[in-house]
Amino acid sequence: MAMTAKVIAVIAPLAEQHWGMFTTAQAASVGVERMQLSRLASAGAIERMAKGIYRMAGAPSDSRDDLRVAWLALGGLDRTADGVSAAVAMEETAAELHEIGDLYTGGFRFAVPERRRTRLPETLTKVRKLTREQVTFIDGMPVTSVEQTIADLVAKNTDLSLVGDVVADAVHAGKVVSLTRLDRYLESLATRNGVRTGQQLRESLYEIAGV
Incomplete structure (x- = not known):
């Protein structure tokens, strides 16, 4: 749980810049690996939007x-x-x-x-x-x-x-x-x-x- 919170804290600033979304490339740039993202998605902490693109759980959603x-x-x-x-x-x-x-x-x-x-x-x-x-x-x-x-x-x-x-x-x-x-x-x-x-x-x- 502590590790999950730590990873979320690292990627959250990235997501804040673009509608709660971020890419795997952005995550990698701050040291977060794909396997960690998969675990976060399985835990419901982030949502997979498309290949290589995720959104933070709870981020506002709209027609765009x-x-x-x-x-x-x-x-x-x-x-x-x-x-x-x-x-x-x-x-x-x-x-x-x-x-x-x-x-x-x-x-x-x-x-x-x-x-x-x-x-x-x-x-x-x-x-x-x-x-x-x-x-x-x-x-x-x-x-x-x-x-x-x-x-x-x-x-x-x-x-x-x-x-x-x-x-x-x-x-x-x-x-x-x-x-x-x-x-x-x-x-x-x-x-x-x-x-x-x-x-x-x-x-x-x-x-x-x-x-």
Whole structure:
């Protein structure tokens, strides 16, 4: 019992940083072996969420737990050379986290700097190297900024009426921080959407949004 309490005391600070969850790699970094984690799980002190991912018993649970597990499984705790998380929620998943629009997610979507495999269902990745400017945080989860999310939805040919709903919600909630950035992110998408510049495309989206 004393040994269990000692191990819990070691891993608890790790779990406190990420919704009560931690990885076997984190545990190993503080000297806790997999066998010890298995014993803690058998004793009910921790809960196995997925391969290599645990949660402290009694930690709050909510509808985003599966998303968080997917992020951890993709190595979200790792960082690129630019200091960006190795897994960033994007596209419909980002819109949902920002609470803008009403898009069908159909799973979780993440940007990763290099190809990564995951066995978790409905978890899709796209290889992208994001900058800090393109990423923000929501409840500890790295997610593309509102401006980048809007551009990403346009880039994947989402119906512009649906993107308009995203824009409307974002504008009404004051979540569009920089029109300059939004114009820049939309620039390469302008021609294929029948306009010449990113600014014109943004103005078109605003018109669709009625804002």
